[in-house]
Amino acid sequence: MELIERYIYAVTRRLPQSQREDVEKELRGLIADMLDERMGEGEVSDSHIEDVLLELGDPRQLARQYGGKNKYIIGPVLFDPYISVLKITLISIVIAMSVVFGIKVAIDPIHIIDHFVSFIVSIIMVIPQGVGWITLVFGSVEYFGGINEQKFNVQKTWKLADLPALPDTKRQIKRTEPIASIVFLVLLAFIFTSQYFGIFVFKNGEFSTVIPFLNKETIITSLPAIIFILGLAVLKEALKLVYERWTKKLVLYTILINAVSLAVVIIMMTMSSFWNPNFMLELSQVHEISIGSGAYKTIETIWNISTRWIVIMLIIGLVWDMISGVIKIRKVA
Template structure:
């Protein structure tokens, strides 16, 4: 009976979530009726099952009949994951932009109208870009990723032995893991591109300035590289939602993306120009701390240790993800 389960899985995995339960129920009833008609009162044999499945035909063709549409940019296999990633990304973007808007209003309430107009303009410009990039990414996965299988092997006669194996529950990827990863990466993108990532300085209860943690010039120069790296990381999480389970190809993608990300992180964050070179000077001037004093040395030690540990923790996280990817590949091959 495993062959029947594999056939039903091969059909329903290509349908939208809203269709899968009804189609599965219908297919089970149809296959049961066809087997009863073929075997009569006798015992159903493997050859009976194979003949019935051959009669039903290629599960890809059957899924297209249930789906009702043959032409699409993002097909039913990916559509639910596409919508999920799109919703998560857009909600995260709106929340992050709203937080920035709130900070601007709190810092400079007099120009609240200007801040609100800037907020609306940002929403109108950023959201379409986000939708466009996500559509491009998933459209590329659909076309190049081998998930849309209908365009391959069209002339090859389908056989029940071609059915994919049932998914291994041990290899399942938790959706919450990928969702949390996407939210974190979107927030991280805003952190790198925001002018408010630093220490807020107030004088007499009013906002004075922000002492940035990062070197603005270096960030602006490296922004395309930063966006590409963060985009690859978001793509990695999106692929986890698409595949829903660990495969050799997905583990390899994860390893490659993490290796590239780690190389860029090490190169950028170990550069002296990455962190604000005037951080201690600006901080000492604002708080009237004498250079060389005990207070200055204490703050400088905390600053040096903090920046060093940020780099170390990022590298440890990426190395752990790379090692984890190798272990997953080995388990899949066994």
């Protein structure tokens, strides 16, 4: 009976989520009828099941018959994860930009019309870019990642041994994990590129300025690297949604992506110019703290420790993401 379950899984996994339940019921009925025709009142054996499944043929071809389409940029295997990532990313972009808009209005309510116009223009410019990048990522996975089975595998003679194993619940990846990570990454992108990532300074109850944590010039010059790293991170989380469980291939992808990200993060964040070199000077001037005083040295120590630990925690997070996948694979191997 496991062969039947694997066959049904091999067909339905290639269909949109909305079709899977109906197709699964239809396939179960069809297989049961075919077995009844062969056996009548006799007992069903493994050889009879194998004959019926071989008669039904390649699950890929059967899935295409149910799907009704053979040409696509993003096929049915990836379509649901693609839509999920697209929705999550776009919602996160709107939320992040709304937060920035709210901050601008709170700081400078007089020019609320200008802020609103800027908000609308930014939405119009950023959302198509988000759609384009997500589509490019999934289209690349479809074309180069072996997912497009029509291109790579149709000519291959199908055998029962080609049926995929049923999903192992111990390796399952909760959808909430990659979804939460994508939301965090989008918000992180806006934080890094926002002029409001720093300490807000108010004088006489009114907003005065922001002392940035990061060096603006370095962020501008490093923007391609930042986008590259965040793009890789989103790709990694998208692959988790695609595979839905930890596999050796997914662990390998995670290790490669995290290794590249780790190298770039270490290079960027250990640069002396990454953090605002004038942070302590600006802070001391605003709060009238004498350079070299006890208060100044205490704040400077906190600043140095904080920036160091941010780098350490990022490194630990990337390394742990690699290790956790390997552990889950070994536990059920």
